[in-house]
Every structure is written in structure tokens, then in C-alpha cells.
Amino acid sequence: MKRKLPFLFILFLTSSWLSAQIVVTSATFPEPGDTLRTVLDALPGDIDLLEPGVDKNWDFSNLSGINQETVIKAAVEGDYFDQFPSAEVMVSTAGGNIGELYYNVTNNLYELLGYIGPDPANFGINLLARMVPPSAERRAPMEFFDVHTSESNIQVAFSTELIPSTILDSLPVSPDSMRFRIAINRLDVVDAWGDLAIPGGTYEVLREERFEERETRMDVLVGIGPFSEWMDITDLVGFDFLGKDTILTYNFFSDDAKEIIASVRVNPVTETPVSVTYKYNMADPSISATHYLDQGISDIFAYPNPAINEVRFDFINLPTDTYDLKIFNILGLEVFHKRYKINDRLTVKMDLSDMRKGTYLYSLINSEGKTISTKRLVVLKP
Template sequence: MCTRGKLSTLILSYMIHTYIQVHSPNYEIMRAFLLLLSVFTGVQTLTGQITLDSAAYFPAIGDTLRVAVDNNPVGIVISPPGGDQSWNFATLQSGFTQTQIVRALDPNDELNVFPNANLTFEQANSGLGYYNSSATSFALEGFVGQDPLAQGLQVQAPFSPSYVERWAPLAFFDIRNMESNLLVALAVDDIPGNLFDNLPLRPDSVRIRGEIRRTDVVDAWGSLTIPGGNYEVLREKRTEYRDIRLETKVGQFPWIDITDIAIEQLPIPTDQVGKDTTVSYYFWSDAAKEPIALIEADASGQVVQSVTYKDNNVISNVVNAQDTEARVFVYPNPAIISARFEFVNLPADQYTVELYNLAGSRVWSGTYYVNNYRLERVNVAHLHKGMYLYVVRNSQGERIAVKRLVVATP
């Protein structure tokens, strides 16, 4: 028999799922529905639920954020929406940590072209993010770092409007929508090598244009256990839709979208352009500035791919990446739809990843600029089921890694 509490959870889950499928949904109407639902089904605000303000969980100047990453999590289950839950992620483990120091803006920083920024800290892919922190949002104004085509160029990339990473106040049932755009222009002469040799005409200019839409739903609250601690948390589900287009210009002609041609013919990371949907779950607490846990799931939102979590420095095999040798990880392995290539502690350089079948034929290659750390997702759905070798080389052609990758395409 379905109890009243279970029925309310099922109804809530269905409504939230339906809501995030609708383009540009009406926040106020949906919130009213959820509040009515809480009255008629008994899903009410209970003792123990937390509400987060900006002072509680926004990073501030002087903070040091430390997280560990489990790229092969075991036993992590994404529960349905609802309150008063208990999550046990104590099995998480990692071979390295990441550290970010939040700093004040340097008045002599010539790279800062973001007038609304009031603090900065490093990004996961070795770029530098410029943020605006206010009482209601913590937003990325833009970043300075590697170009999205992974050609080793340093670019200044502004978001318009800014890309909101955290909201305040944050409470159960909160629903927010975010839209942002990214435009990065590059001069072809500044791009090294022969990137555009396969095109019928060599362009004068190239730009990357990105459109981002995201829906954030605080769909659960409860107690979360990770290695070294237990926290009262809010769970925020984020569904993000990205459309990254590559456009070129020749002479006085208008900009032309060459995304589809680029995916097929140009030596660029194919996962950096085109349309993509990502689903993630953030577990926020007033006891830490880091997310207590961040689950990255597949597009269905049900299959856990990796978990980033607050580093409490309690597991013996968690060590700082700066104290380890250069390594390349690939996961999941076997891979079904995509494989993630994680470069750890590599010196700044241009690296090429090549996939070979057992006949020795190269079936795919991608080039990435890595400065210490980078995480890239590679689509393998087009490959035949079987075993492959991946070879990683630096710009001098020296082999950094040679290992096996199994593709288990259905």
C-alpha cells in the first residue's frame, strides 16, 4: 500500500520532473503549486531543515576550499525528492585533492576586464575566474584561461549575463532559472598549427558562441555522511542545457556556423562544441563553503558518474596532487557512451590523445592544453564495441601514457 508520505513524494517527484522539461517555466506558478502540494499531501517544512544565506555558504576572500574527487564511486544512490533523508557517502575515496584560494582583486591585474567582479579564484581547468558576490548570488562574471578549442591560447571570456553558481537565500522547494551567454573571438593568425586546413576556405576570424540554460530545484534535505563528517544539507538538482557553436568569418561576409563541419573534420575536442545536457546534484551546508558533495550524473539524472566532496583529510589514500607524479586516468572503463580523461599534475603543454583499435588504426584523436590539471569528456558512442589503446603524447611527441580502454557500446 502506498502511504500518504510516499504518495506525496511521488507526486512531488513527478511535478519537478515535468517542470524541468518545460522551456522557460514560470517560477511563481510552480512555487505556488509546490506550496499547495505541501498543504494537501503533508510535505511540510519540518524541524531540522536548514535555510542558507550568503554568509553561510558563499566563498569569501581569504577562504581556502578543499575538495576530493572520486571518479569511480561505489554504492552512491540518487534518492527521490523529499525531506528528512539520510545519505551515506562514507565509501567515497580519492587519490588526490584540489585546493582553491579565494583572493581579493589585484588592482594591477591587466587581465581583469570584468568591472563587476569583486573576488577571484582558480578554476578546475587552470583558468582564473572572476566573481561577483552579493547578498543574493555568487556569480561568475568571466574567466581568463585556455580557449574552448584547446589550442593553447589564453582568452578573456565574459558571461552575459553572469553565470550564477550559488543562490541566496536557499531553502527547500526553491526553484530558479538561469540563462547566460558566452562569446569568445579569436584571430585565426593567433591559432597555432593547421587547424583550418580541411575547410574549403580559410577564415579570417573565428568565434565560439555559447548559450546556456539551467534550472535549479532544491528537491531534498536531510543528513549527509562523507568521510570525516556528517552534515545537515540541502540538495539542489541542476539541469543544464548548453549549445556551443563555432562560427567563422571570411572578409565582409556574415558569420557562418560551421559547428557540424568542425565536429567531423577539425582536430578539436568534439565534446566542447554542439548541444549537451548535464545533470548534477549539489549538497549544500551552512558548515562549509565547499559543497559537501557534488554528484555528476548522466543526462537521465540517475547514473552517477563522479562525486566531488569536501576534503576532511581523513583517508590515508587521499594525497595532494602536487605531491604525486604526472598521471592520466580514464573512467568509466569499460565506457558505454563517453569516457572521461583526467590529466593530473602534468606540466603546462599541449597534449594529444589518440585511440587505436587492435588492428593498429587510429580511430580518434584530440588535442588539449593542460596546465597541471584538466578533465575532458570524450564521446565513444560512435566506436564499435571492443578493446582500444589510448596513447597520450606531449608537444614533442613523447609518450606520457599508453593504456587500454574498453568500449561497451550497446
């Protein structure tokens, strides 16, 4: 993997600066009984990640979004523990109806063994995937200047009876089985430390830059019986999810919380923030006017509400489909209509400057005409 380490100039810092940094220990590793509460902001705006270095001050205090809860359980409580018998921890996602992730935990590593969850092609099926070797999500002790490289692979085969016939018709052959192969190469660099402000609190943190290169390929099983073999058809089909991808994330860790204080996904080319997941600090994690609890069901939320000049719509947990967002005034007349292609989540902003003061209803409707949700939106004018 080719990746420059932009923080190497910091090696010449004084010993007093180095001694001021924190150390993140294994006490922050999630364990059975924990519930990690975070907020996802899918439109983080212009937050400044700053350059690598020491004694930094990051201000993410203007973030907002949808609440999420991650429940940590003993691995033996999972439905697929028999597939991961060496796991100590199981994580259920979004109310437990999306998937389960299994982790091995030691004094030094919190590593993903595998998971049961949605397929990478969004064919609408759940697959069991193993990480070979396991993929380290956290390490301890974590210190400034830590550098780690790692590789992991996923191979998962499945019957073509599970996928839509429209997909099969697009293939150059008619196989009985298909297989995804995913190769992951990662470079993790702890390149900065300082204070990070998020809504509700400020934390001493270490920042880890996580640079991941991922290649996804697809095989089909051709032949009969002992003469069958896997054939790579990646270059013969035009699926967008295949090929190489780069994922760049900045994770901010504190020794005072089990949640990652902030995890910033950025565009790997421009390095502008795409989304931020951050620790939820409110005393009451229930639904409020500015935070909504993701319970794993398909839904839509408007924020702020009431709104004045602009409103943000968050679409969550939606099966891949085409959806219509419609807004109606108090007389039932349609005043807004736009169509979106959504896979799981989408966040959009809407300008309200042309809408009058008043109460409106907004509805989300799928391609079959089924209404997913209808809610009230209040528009105020100064």
C-alpha cells in the first residue's frame, strides 16, 4: 500500500509536547452490557480536521443528526455464535434486525472475526462473512506515533436462487453459485492529539487516520460436479460495487469513553467530510426535537422542525428502491415532490424560502405506492 505519512515532521517535537499526550487503554473496549450511544450527521458541513500535530483544538460542536444505539452482548447470545465460537462479544445493529458482528477481545486488540449482514451488492440477501485474518478495529494501548498496517480478506459463496432473476439475466453465464471476494489493505496512523469539542462535551483525544484500500471481485461457479471451478467475471459485468475503492476515516479516541468520540468519513480525493458519527452526550437519549433514535425501522425525519429557511430530511433504514418525497399544505395540496434513489440512508437539504409560514405534512412513498411514513413539518417566518 502506498500512503505517505504526513506527520513525520512531528518527530522533531520537544519531549514536553510528547509527554502531554494521552494514552488510550483497553478499558475503553466495549463489553457485554454496554450500550454505545452515538449520533450520525450525514451533512456535517465545513468542519476543520486540521493538520497532523500536537495540542490541537477541533471544534465539531455544531453537528447534529440521528441518534443510534449499539448494543453490546456476550457472543453466546448471538444467533450465529456457533459460526464464531472463539468470539467474546457480539454487536447487534439498529435494533438487531440488520445484522450481528462478532469480535475477539484481548488486552491489546478488539478485532472483528466476521458478521452476518447485507450482501455487498445490495441484492437484498444476508450473508455470513468471515474476516481472514480478523480485522483490528481498536488497539491498546494507543499512543501518538502508532503506525499499523494490516490485511484481511472475505470470501463468501451463495446460491443464485437467492438473488433476483433480473440480476442473473445480466450475467454472461447461468451459474448455480456465486462468490464475492473482498481484499482489504489498511494503514492506521495516530497522527495528532489534542482537545475535541462535540455537542455536550469536550474530550482529550488521539486522532487516528485510517486509510483503507478495498477491492471487490465476483466469481461464478461453472462446470459440473468435480469438474466445476470458479470463474472471475468482475471485468465482464458492469456492477458499480465491483472493483477498487478507497475509504478514508479519521477516528478520535478518548480514554474517558467507550464510544469513539468522533469518526469522520471523508472524501479520499478532496478530504472533505462526508459524514460524522459522534458520541451522544445528552442525559436523556430518548427522541427529542433535534435528535431521533434509530430503532432499525424504515423512517424519515425532518430537522430542524419547526424550520425557518432550510430543513434537512434524513432517510434511514430503507431497502434499495426509488422513493418519492411529497409535501402537502394544510388544504391537502401538493407543494413539493421529488424522487430519490435510496439505499439504506440518504440526507438531503431543502430550501424553504419559497414556502409560506404554516403547517405541512411530508410523506415518503416507495416505488409500489406504499407510504413509508407521514409526519408534520412546521415552517416559521421571521
